Amino acid sequence: MNPTRTLLPMLGHTRGGRSAATCHFKCGDACVKPDCNNSSNAYFRDIADSALSRRQMLGLGAIGASALVVGPQLFGAPPASAAEVAVAGKHGSHGGKLGFQAIDPVSRSVDTMTVPEGYDWHSIIRWGDPLFKRSPEFDAQNQTARKQAEQFGYNCDYLDIIVDKYSGRTGVLVANHEYTNEDMMFDADWFEANKDEARRIAMNAHGFSVVEVSRKKNDKKWTYVQGGERNRRITMQTEFTVDGPAAGSDLLKTAADRTGTKILGTLNNCAGGTTPWGTVLSGEENIDQYFRGRGTAEEARYGIAAKATERGWEDTDPRFGLHHEGFENEANRFGWVVEIDPQNPKSIPVKHTNLGRFKHEGANVRIAKNGKAVAYSGDDSRFEYIYKFVSSGTYRKNDRRHNMTLLSDGDLYVAKFAGNSPAAEIDGSGALPSDGAFDGTGTWLPLVRGGKSMVDGMSVEEVLVYTRLAADKIGATKMDRPEDVEPSPVSGKLYVALTNNSDRGKAGKEGATEQNPRVANRDGHVLELTEAGNDATATKFTWNILLVAGDPKVNSSTYFSGYPAQKVSPISCPDNLAFDSAGNLWISTDGAPGTIGYSDALHKVTLTGKDRGRVEQFLAVPTGAETCGPVIHDKDGSVFVAVQHPGEGGSFAQPASLFPDFVAAPGKVKKGQFYGPRPSVVQVFTERQGNNGNGHGHGHGNGHGKH
Numbered sequence: 001m002n003p004t005r006t007l008l009p010m011l012g013h014t015r016g017g018r019s020a021a022t023c024h025f026k027c028g029d030a031c032v033k034p035d036c037n038n039s040s041n042a043y044f045r046d047i048a049d050s051a052l053s054r055r056q057m058l059g060l061g062a063i064g065a066s067a068l069v070v071g072p073q074l075f076g077a078p079p080a081s082a083a084e085v086a087v088a089g090k091h092g093s094h095g096g097k098l099g100f101q102a103i104d105p106v107s108r109s110v111d112t113m114t115v116p117e118g119y120d121w122h123s124i125i126r127w128g129d130p131l132f133k134r135s136p137e138f139d140a141q142n143q144t145a146r147k148q149a150e151q152f153g154y155n156c157d158y159l160d161i162i163v164d165k166y167s168g169r170t171g172v173l174v175a176n177h178e179y180t181n182e183d184m185m186f187d188a189d190w191f192e193a194n195k196d197e198a199r200r201i202a203m204n205a206h207g208f209s210v211v212e213v214s215r216k217k218n219d220k221k222w223t224y225v226q227g228g229e230r231n232r233r234i235t236m237q238t239e240f241t242v243d244g245p246a247a248g249s250d251l252l253k254t255a256a257d258r259t260g261t262k263i264l265g266t267l268n269n270c271a272g273g274t275t276p277w278g279t280v281l282s283g284e285e286n287i288d289q290y291f292r293g294r295g296t297a298e299e300a301r302y303g304i305a306a307k308a309t310e311r312g313w314e315d316t317d318p319r320f321g322l323h324h325e326g327f328e329n330e331a332n333r334f335g336w337v338v339e340i341d342p343q344n345p346k347s348i349p350v351k352h353t354n355l356g357r358f359k360h361e362g363a364n365v366r367i368a369k370n371g372k373a374v375a376y377s378g379d380d381s382r383f384e385y386i387y388k389f390v391s392s393g394t395y396r397k398n399d400r401r402h403n404m405t406l407l408s409d410g411d412l413y414v415a416k417f418a419g420n421s422p423a424a425e426i427d428g429s430g431a432l433p434s435d436g437a438f439d440g441t442g443t444w445l446p447l448v449r450g451g452k453s454m455v456d457g458m459s460v461e462e463v464l465v466y467t468r469l470a471a472d473k474i475g476a477t478k479m480d481r482p483e484d485v486e487p488s489p490v491s492g493k494l495y496v497a498l499t500n501n502s503d504r505g506k507a508g509k510e511g512a513t514e515q516n517p518r519v520a521n522r523d524g525h526v527l528e529l530t531e532a533g534n535d536a537t538a539t540k541f542t543w544n545i546l547l548v549a550g551d552p553k554v555n556s557s558t559y560f561s562g563y564p565a566q567k568v569s570p571i572s573c574p575d576n577l578a579f580d581s582a583g584n585l586w587i588s589t590d591g592a593p594g595t596i597g598y599s600d601a602l603h604k605v606t607l608t609g610k611d612r613g614r615v616e617q618f619l620a621v622p623t624g625a626e627t628c629g630p631v632i633h634d635k636d637g638s639v640f641v642a643v644q645h646p647g648e649g650g651s652f653a654q655p656a657s658l659f660p661d662f663v664a665a666p667g668k669v670k671k672g673q674f675y676g677p678r679p680s681v682v683q684v685f686t687e688r689q690g691n692n693g694n695g696h697g698h699g700h701g702n703g704h705g706k707h
Contacts, residue, residue, distance in 0.1 A: 025181045025648075035503060036303050037383040037468070037478060097582050098604075098618075098634045098686075102569050105598040106620035111657050112707045113643075114599075114620040115684050121619075123660040124173065124213065124640075125224045126678040127154050131211055133227035137672045140652075141187070145200035149235055153177030154185065154205035155679045156642040158272035158282055158362060158576075159629030161213065161222065162342060172230050173213045173222075174342045175629070175642060175681060176269035176282045180205045182311075183651050184676060199316040203236035207266055208282070210234075210342045220638060220685040232345040236265030240338065243408045244353035245451070249461040252333055255326025256319060263333045263351060264319075270380065271362030271484050271576050271629070276373075276395065277403035279341050283360025285380055287334040292321045294328065301468050302359075303381070304331055332465050337363045337377065339407065352407045355389045356447070356467035361483040362576075365407075366492075367395045368536035373406040376494060378482030379468070382501045383510060385476040386415040386485060387467075388444060390537050409451075412464070413444035414476040417543065419514025428505055428512035428519035430548055430557025438514050438559075439544035442529070445474050446539075480504060480516045480524065484576050487536070490583030491607070494529040495546065497574040499590060515543065518557055522595050523550040523572040526587070526605075546585075547605065547613060549574060551596040561613030569617035571603050572596040578630040583607060586618075588627035588641065600627045602641060619684055622659040624648040624677070637686035647677035 100116040113121045128138030128151045135150035156175040163171040180202040182191060191198045212228025215221055225231070240263045246252060252260035267290055272282035288303035292314045295306035299322070306323075308314070314321035319330045335357040341347040355363060361380040368374050371394030377387050391410040396402050419426065419440040421433035432438070446454040447470050453460045455470045463470040480501035487494050498516070505511045505519025512519050515527065526546045532538035549572050550558040552565035560568050573591035580586065585605040592600045599620040606614045618639065621627050625646035632639055647657025655676035666675045 025179055025183075025645075035382050035509070036301055037381070037472065098580065098632070098637065098639070100616075100618060102616035103618070103620065105570055105596070105617065106601070108593040108597065108599045109623055110599060110620070110707065111623045111647075111659055112662075113622065113682060113684070114707050116618065118687055119684050120687050121682055121684045122221060123643075123680040123682050124222055125152050125175075125209075125211060126660060126680040127152055127156075127205075128674070128678065129224070129672070130226055131209065131231045131233060135226070138674065140185070140674045140676070143185075143201055145197060145204050148201045148204040149233055149237070151233075152209050152211070153207055153233070153235075154180045154202075155644045156209075156681055157270050157628045157644055158280075159631055159640060159642045159681060160272075160274045160280060161631050161633065161640055162274065162278065163633075169217065170212065170214045171222075172228075172342045173211050173224060173681060174208065174274075174280045174340075176208050176272060177206050178270055178285070178644065179268055181645060181648060184647065184655065185652065187652050195312065196316045199311070199313055202311070203265070203313070203317075204233075206236055206268070207238065208232070208234035208269070208280075208340060210340070210345065220636060220683075222638075222683055230343060230345055232342075234266065234340065234349060236267070238266070238349065239264060240266065240349050240351050242333075242351050242353060244355075244464065245409075245448070245460045246353035246464040249353075249465065251329055251461055251465045254319065254328075254330050254333070257333075266338050266349070266351075267334050269338070270360070273362055273364035273375075275339075275365045275403070276367055277400050277406075278343065279339050279404060281363040281365070281375070281407075282338050282340075283362040283377060284334050284336055284338065285359045285361060287331065287359070290320055290334075291331045292323060293331070294322050298466055298469065299331065301466070301472075302331070302335065332357070335359065337375070337407075339404070341404070353464045354408060354410055354412060354448070356387055356412050356463075357465050358384070358387075358467050361485075364484075364486050366487040366489075366536055370535075370537060371395045372410075372537050373403075374536040375407060376485035376487065378479075378485050378496065380481055380483050380499070382481055382503050383478040384468070384482060385471050386479060386482045386496060387471075388413050388415075411446060411450070412448045412467075413446055413539070414471040414474070415442055416445050416475060417442045417477040417479075417513075417515040421514055426512050426514050426517055428517070430518040430559065432559065433514070436562075437544055438517050438548075439542070440514055442477075442541045442543055444539045444541070445476060447471065447474065477513075477515065478510055480521050483574070486577040486579070486585075488583055488585075488607075489579055492531075492534045492536070494527075494531070494541075495577055495585055496527040496529065497577055497587065498525050498527065499573050499575055500524040500595070515545070517545070518548065523548075523555065523558075524574050525549055526574050526585075528607075546607070547571070547615065554596075560615060563611065563613030563615075568613070568615040569601075569603055570596050570598065571601070571615050571617075573600075575626075576628055576630055578632050580604075580632040580634045582634075586630050586632055586639075587615075588630050590626045590628075593624075599623065600625060602627050602630055602639070622646045622677075623657050624650070625657070625659070639684045641682055641684070643680050643682050645677075645679060650677070652676065 157178040210232040212225040213222045269282040270285040293299040293304035318324045336351040337355040340349040358379040361378045373391040375389040391406040425433035481499040483497040528546045532540040548559040551570035572595040575590035576588040578586045626644040628642040646659040650656025657677035661673045
């Protein structure tokens with residue numbers, strides 16, 4: 001028996017190798033639910049106004065007063081200043097380049113890492129690995145909530161390896177834990193008999209893990225340190241403080257916190273970013289699946305339904321039931337960007353209200369020419385928006401305490417795009433317009449500026465708590481699932497991963513636009529933005545589409561900035577982005593098995609010169625898995641990825657993957673192992689004499705990659 005339900009709503013709706021279980025546990029079956037933003041912005045203005053009036057009557061909060069064409073937008077911008085490219089380790093602080101021969105696409109049935117010739121891999125840490133000196137060893141048959149709170153969490157997504165500058169051989173690994181799959185975590189009969197404990201285990205498997213790592217001299221392989229001084233678990237029981245203009249708002253107060261300034265836990269953390277001052281940001285994304293709603297318009301705009309949830313947490317902890325008296329606002333306390341200090345395990349993490357509340361994929365910060373901190377974020381749902389925040393204060397070198405206040409006060413914007421081609425030339429097929437490129441201009445529209453709301457009829461607090469409604473009202477541009485938004489540390493340009501949108505062009509839905517040029521866009525695309533004067537605080541920008549994803553052998557609508565399509569690696573569903581020290585873009589994918597039929601992967605994309613648009617596949621993850629959180633340390637010859645939900649679609653009793661323990665049979669399980677898949681952090685590194693890995697790189701497939 002399935003521990004959570006007997007029928008997955010996405011069964012029969014996925015294609016290729018995409019698991020219906022992934023859709024169910026990761027995003028709450030979003031693709032079979034109505035789009036949250038399914039109307040014109042003008043129509044949603046009416047909904048917002050009526051919703052706010054209704055809230056005022058209910059006393060839930062007061063309304064306040066008040067690329068064939070190569071031009072300047074591609075290559076002509078001046079080099080970014082030193083301050084503006086002051087971004088952290090994963091974004092290119094390490095010198096050097098990674099040389100490799102692109103691997104062939106890998107069958108979605110291959111249950112191991114596939115890496116290029118000359119590279120090996122090993123898992124650094126896995127779900128359930130003990131973090132503290134007295135933490136219990138992982139035992140899937142005898143798991144408890146207390147044990148899970150002391151072990152590495154489930155489904156790691158955002159990842160960074162922050163190396164200590166003074167040694168180069170120690171550091172901290174920071175990973176968030178997006179969601180849990182109870183089917184694979186628990187024996188079905190045990191789950192049915194112990195639902196409350198199983199739910200508490202799942203709650204403690206969310207959040208963050210911070211764990212010290214080290215490596216020996218002249219050894220590339222990093223290992224985690226059990227009992228490290230900086231080791232920490234952040235779970236649904238960890239206290240967060242709230243800052244920014246919405247802190248203390250009536251919209252954030254509950255029976256458990258009548259101040260509106262303290263929140264227990266963080267949920268569904270997806271991507272993130274490491275700040276120039278060394279803290280880690282993470283976006284709370286698909287929060288709707290955890291809360292039973294009351295049927296309000298605000299809840300509907302965030303996908304929260306007035307019915308029992310599949311996870312059933314509201315039956316174990318009343319705060320997940322918005323219908324419970326005193327907890328009507330609990331969902332408003334999630335959907336934020338959170339900030340943690342990985343160097344101080346006793347620090348109190350923060351939820352930043354000034355960055356707005358929506359389904360944040362993540363947040364990435366760069367320092368503008370005038371010293372302002374600028375954070376970019378995408379709202380990862382179909383037909384949602386791209387945002388940026390500009391701080392009021394300025395960055396101070398070597399003043400970490402001050403810099404950790406920068407995201408607490410500033411201005412919030414949302415993007416509006418315009419194409420420069422006749423509308424008739426954007427026919428939804430993905431065919432290039434007559435000027436040879438998908439490109440145009442854009443504006444950052446202010447939502448909050450100078451401490452005041454820029455949205456008629458909404459106070460600052462309402463704009464920040466109901467940011468989607470505010471962006472609807474001012475006419476932001478609907479995009480195809482905007483996920484990671486990353487500034488290049490070399491050029492200062494922005495890159496936006498738009499994962500897909502199979503609903504574009506359907507009856508009653510918005511059709512193709514130049515910035516989203518395909519209807520039924522199942523493969524996604526990547527945008528390149530250049531802000532005016534290469535100034536991160538500018539309100540104007542130009543944009544072009546870097547690539548329109550897919551398999552060129554079967555899809556004629558692909559585009560790679562003019563690079564010959566027959567010479568690229570097929571790529572689908574771009575998700576997380578990163579850069580190497582040379583400024584090349586690295587793209588991890590989420591959903592390729594269900595679109596182009598291959599395993600999800602990590603690709604390098606050249607951004608300049610004659611090879612601009614060239615896509616080269618570097619690795620592939622095991623069957624059923626997603627590639628998350630790429631970290632590129634090319635000086636050291638290493639790439640790190642979070643391998644999320646390997647074997648999804650299987651069960652505890654019948655696993656679909658054995659990664660990474662590869663236990664041959666249930667009776668062969670040794671201490672700390674599991675007969676089944678374990679989400680893991682993996683390091684891929686160049687081989688060298690005397691350092692040939694741990695044996696995981698066995699066998700050589702077809703000669704174009706190494707398993």
